[in-house]
Amino acid sequence: xxxxxxxxxxxxxxxxxxxxxxxxxxxxxxxxxxxxxxxxxxxxxxxxxxxxxxxxxxxxxxxxxxxxxxxxxxxxxxxxxxxxxxxxxxxxxxxxxxxxxxxxxxxxxxxxxxxxxxxxxxxxxxxxxxx
Amino acid sequence: xxxxxxxxxxxxxxxxxxxxxxxxxxxxxxxxxxxxxxxxxxxxxxxxxxxxxxxxxxxxxxxxxxxxxxxxxxxxxxxxxxxxxxxxxxxxxxxxxxxxxxxxxxxxxxxxxxxxxxxxxxxxxxxxxxxxxxxxxxxxxxxxxxxxxxxxxxxxxxxxxxxxxxxxxxxxxxxxxxxxxxxxxxxxxxxxxxxxxxxxxxxxxxxxxxxxxxxxxxxxxxxxxxxxxxxxxxxxxxxxxxxxxxxxxxxxxxxxxxxxxxxxxxxxxxxxxxxxxxxxxxxxxxxxxxxxxxxxxxxxxxxxxxxxxxxxxxxxxxxxxxxxxxxxxxxxxxxxxxxxxxxxxxxxxxxxxxxxxxxxxxxxxxxxxxxxxxxxxxxxxxxxxxxxxxxxxxxxxxxxxxxxxxxxxxxxxxxxxxxxxxxxxxxxxxxxxxxxxxxxxxxxxxxxxxxxxxxxxxxxxxxxxxxxxxxxxxxxxxxxxx
Numbered sequence: 305x306x307x308x309x310x311x312x313x314x315x316x317x318x319x320x321x322x323x324x325x326x327x328x329x330x331x332x333x334x335x336x337x338x339x340x341x342x343x344x345x346x347x348x349x350x351x352x353x354x355x356x357x358x359x360x361x362x363x364x365x366x367x368x369x370x371x372x373x374x375x376x377x378x379x380x381x382x383x384x385x386x387x388x389x390x391x392x393x394x395x396x397x398x399x400x401x402x403x404x405x406x407x408x409x410x411x412x413x414x415x416x417x418x419x420x421x422x423x424x425x426x427x428x429x430x431x432x433x434x435x
Numbered sequence: 436x437x438x439x440x441x442x443x444x445x446x447x448x449x450x451x452x453x454x455x456x457x458x459x460x461x462x463x464x465x466x467x468x469x470x471x472x473x474x475x476x477x478x479x480x481x482x483x484x485x486x487x488x489x490x491x492x493x494x495x496x497x498x499x500x501x502x503x504x505x506x507x508x509x510x511x512x513x514x515x516x517x518x519x520x521x522x523x524x525x526x527x528x529x530x531x532x533x534x535x536x537x538x539x540x541x542x543x544x545x546x547x548x549x550x551x552x553x554x555x556x557x558x559x560x561x562x563x564x565x566x567x568x569x570x571x572x573x574x575x576x577x578x579x580x581x582x583x584x585x586x587x588x589x590x591x592x593x594x595x596x597x598x599x600x601x602x603x604x605x606x607x608x609x610x611x612x613x614x615x616x617x618x619x620x621x622x623x624x625x626x627x628x629x630x631x632x633x634x635x636x637x638x639x640x641x642x643x644x645x646x647x648x649x650x651x652x653x654x655x656x657x658x659x660x661x662x663x664x665x666x667x668x669x670x671x672x673x674x675x676x677x678x679x680x681x682x683x684x685x686x687x688x689x690x691x692x693x694x695x696x697x698x699x700x701x702x703x704x705x706x707x708x709x710x711x712x713x714x715x716x717x718x719x720x721x722x723x724x725x726x727x728x729x730x731x732x733x734x735x736x737x738x739x740x741x742x743x744x745x746x747x748x749x750x751x752x753x754x755x756x757x758x759x760x761x762x763x764x765x766x767x768x769x770x771x772x773x774x775x776x777x778x779x780x781x782x783x784x785x786x787x788x789x790x791x792x793x794x795x796x797x798x799x800x801x802x803x804x805x806x807x808x809x810x811x812x813x814x815x816x817x818x819x820x821x822x823x824x825x826x827x828x829x830x831x832x833x834x835x836x837x838x839x840x841x842x843x844x845x846x847x848x849x850x851x852x853x854x855x856x857x858x859x860x861x862x863x864x865x866x867x868x869x870x871x872x873x874x875x876x877x878x879x880x881x882x883x884x885x886x887x888x889x890x891x892x893x894x895x896x897x898x899x900x901x902x903x904x905x906x907x908x909x910x911x912x913x914x915x916x917x
Contacts, residue, residue: 349614351587353494368587370493375586383571390830396571398827398865400578400586401486402479402526403559405860405894406827414896420526422481 374418386432408432452549457485459750459761460555466769492587528891567669576705591701597666608649635804707809716888724882728754738771757802763795828859
């Protein structure tokens, strides 16, 4: 009766066939669109501050001094920051307080939660998807 | 040579270490330090205040006058003026008896030593899973308050707000005030639930008045408020999210009826708070289950002592009771630790504590009434559909959890090793509460014990953990003679 759990014991494992099916039908299309910023402001009215330039996935992005990395990315329209390791579905910041780890990105080579990291000019940021 | 295995310098032990610089932890640290103790205060954030009193965004002048910002600025100013040694940006990832606390910052990992330890790690938000809750753009309700308070940003241009408790109105009013659009508010609680709590809520007329102001701003802008409605599902449609609501009965069980849906670009949803018990569970302190206060919490005596000598716990991590209660209880916990460490005479302690205890009892009535309104009802758990992902980190669905229970899993630790539910980077903080409730419902044995506490509390880059340690540095014992 334990047989069906065995394939999950290694740290790296295959997505189940059902999940793979979901992945091809819906999520791949979404992920392809996810790198494209949406239009329109999300900033609170009246917010001001020094502009900080950084990059996400090779694209130049601008944030405001005082932003967290996650807030700067959301303000620029990036809602998807990584894909989940098993089903490969798109994920973005969820709890905004460092608990859920959904907003993990790679910042200058180190994996860190974007909501808990203060933005600095020149940061090179990549999605937190585990290849 | 400096390696992670042999720390180069071991700082002198402090009298007291406090983990968490929210209202509970910061007040505890200050009241103990005022008695002459050497106190270390550690927090993951860049400044004190916890989630409730987070410092506003540097460029956001408007939020600087909110009651939370004023209370937070006062807390940070008093902390600055105190003798408490504050270390921010330190993510605690382990605590060992004795007490040794290990934390990670941008500079790497550090160890701290203290004779006594107060854990004040607050709460995290519960979101009962529904189809679509993993979609980007769907965020926690508490997360939305953080965006508005301290990130200078709105969840979206047009947001749907769902769940239960006072944050629903706070977030809706906050979004409107910041120039955003609210599509609708869906409150899981029927109006009768709020009315039943009214006498206890009226003990804080200031907060009640603030709530009335929020409601008035919704009325003014014509935002529809759906009482006794749950968020059934969210689906992605191009660049938009479509959120569907469904009516619920008094027990919060979904019932058939009109299912309004809204096209939005953000959804915020939250179903109450869960005490953060990482430290007390890791150290194997005794815990109890309190449905009304958010779930499992450490057993405490009247002086915030756990059953382990030298280990104290205070704030929402010991049961949800709100910020005002946390501040007062924090002061009391600091005094109790000072007394136990010999810095405060028993008679003086009793004098100082008596008045605070009275105030804390009053504040607790309001906080606990709010917590009960947000407590997890069995019908919410029963309504989770089989294909819904329960464990976000590992994409484990309810159907997989149910089949593991059918196969004989009887503890959530078994569930974890069989399905990986709770094994991901959040360490079961997002799914643990619902996983135990699912198991309790399936087996009919309540309450089910939570996940065993494990280190690291937070993911830890192995490179920072290992420092500049090299395989060649490891001293190997000579091989045993054959």
